[in-house]
Amino acid sequence: MSAVVTAPASAGTGQAPRGAPRRRRWTRFVLPAYSWLIIAYLVFPIAVMILYSFNKVTTGLPQVSFAWNGFTTQWYQQWKDIPQLTSSFWLSIRLALAATIVATALGTLLALALVRYRPPQLRGKGFLEQVMFLNIAAPEIVMGASLLGLFVTINVARGFLTLLLAHVAFSIAYVAITVRARMAGFDRSLEEAAQDLGANAWVTFRKITLPLIMPGVMAGALMAFALSIDDFVTSNFVSGAAVPFPVWVYGATRIGIPPQVFVFGSAIFAVGILCALASIVVARRQT
Amino acid sequence: MEQPVLADHPGGVTARRPRPRLGKALAPYLLSLPAGLWLLVLFLVPLVVMLSLSLQSCNTATGACVMTWHWGEFGQQLSLYHAQFITSFYFAGAATILDLIVSFPIAYWIAFHGGSKKNFFLLMLLVPFFVSFVIRTVVWEFILSDQGIILGTLKNAHLLPQNFHVLATGYAVVAGLAYNYLPFTALPLYVAIERIDKRVLDAAYDLYATRRQAFLRVILPLSVPGLFAAFLLTFVPALGDYLNQQILGGTSNTMIGTVIQNAFLVNLDYAGGSALSAVLLAIALVGIFAYARLLGSRTIEDYI
Secondary structure, rough: OOHHHHHHHHHHOOOOOOHHHHHHHHHHHHHHHHHHHHHHHHHHHHHHHHHHHOOOOOOOOOOOOOOOOOOOHHHHHHHOOOHHHHHHHHHHHHHHHHHHHHHHHHHHHHHHHHHHHOOOOOHHHHOOOOOHHHHHHOOHHHHHHHHHHHHHHHHOOOOHHHHHHHHHHHHHHHHHHHHHOOOOOOOOOHHHHHHHOOOOOOHHHHHHHHHHHHHHHHHHHHHHHHHHOOOHHHHHOOOOOOOOOHHHHHHOOOOOOOOHHHHHHHHHHHHHHHHHHHHHHHHHOOO | OOOOHHHOOOOOOHHHOHHHHHHHHHHHHHHHHHHHHHHHHHHHHHHHHHHHHHEEOOOOOOOEEOOOOOHHHHHHHHHHHHHHHHHHHHHHHHHHHHHHHHHHHHHHHHHHHHHHHHHHHHHHHHHHOOOOHHHHHHHHHHHHHOOOOOOHHHHHOOOOOOOOOOOOOOOHHHHHHHHHHHHHHHHHHHHHHHHOOOOHHHHHHHHHHHHHHHHHHHHHHOHHHHHHHHHHHHHHHHHHOOOOHHHHHHOOOOOHHHHHHHHHHOOOOOHHHHHHHHHHHHHHHHHHHHHHHHHOOOHHHHOO
């Protein structure tokens, strides 16, 4: 009987209903233990990567061996001793920054159009949304292969430009969706107020709209950056002479991975995880 | 309450000025034009080019292609490589099923019992993405290698025969696929389970549902959209994956992605590669259209 009375309260706090003690054992011990096990499984290869970035090399060849040969910090001191690896890393950074800027700009404009207008004002909206969905759901290898087919057909030399074109093409839809999702609670009367006070369209956008949608735009930009810097499948098809970091590492797997690859991997991981933890802490402070 | 407010009337004040009105009519198109054009030229046009290439005859020495409307390319490629398609189905299917089974409990636990640590656990699910996809796969090669930290240790302890190996088998490929795509399964599941109204569950218990009944008849049916999204976001990319197979699967167990990659980048057989890509896309489209039909294409936005 009391369960009926307390039901609205428990629903409000989002807690699971209080039930038989038998259920408690599951939610308090079995599921948490299982979840931590899965997390350990997800983290394990990263730990192995960091461990192997300290592995000694005994063969004289610049390759990490599968066996453990002892601890050394040599590879961190010689992190830029493989020029092609270092240059492919910086190429990836430049590419990701450029792709992020273009994709974020185009994706944000698209999101604004999709949030504000419906078919009488924006004809073809449904089609546009279908294309975005297809762009996200289609297998990446098909996109990479078809882009290569296009570049070969129209005789475009493969390099930084084709990489940039491709990376923006697979990021726009993600950015637009991310920005659009964050615009759900956007109060348009604020824009109308600015315009009633004499602001023109550009001033209204810069002073009112952009600051309000900025969190969404930043989330979209982060998404685009992450997609671009880690992309292998499409890049492998359209890279040509300009070799991004993942494609270089892929090429290196055939002859043996130099330890510096794991140094770069560990450094990227450290930077990424610190940024993510910082954002969680900031978000927690704000609430 | 019923006071007329000028700004609320569409075209009230601005209607008298012709220039802004034209601008207003064009605004939606101007905003969507750059991105729309980009997607048209660099996503839709390439797909058309790919279909056209598959009907052309290519000189594999120079890579030059001529349109011949040669539909036979599809039949020829399929008869050559149907085994690789089937292998891809097996591996991607096995990895997807494993991922669905493995990630459902953790998604459920985070959604219902994550409490204030929800964000932390979600970050932990995303943690593999902080390491490059290629490096993650290479690390699995290290982990599963014959003398690596697991098999090497077990062999030294004589718990495994010396000739036991995992690398260069289908198991290694499925393990790699399952690891690499686990977040794509777990996150949509989490989103779907998180949305379940806890009061519905309370109602089930109030009506004397057992734990098992509540799970099978409330939680599971309500997480079907998430299961479907997770399936789509895991199976489709895994189907076209070639990195895991090449690094972990050795030279046998070739998946279709490797065949397509070799056609385009090694053999310069653009017609054959395009035909195979078109078939792969057609297979994926079955799932994609089924999803759009059943759940609506916009719902995918909730899961990414």
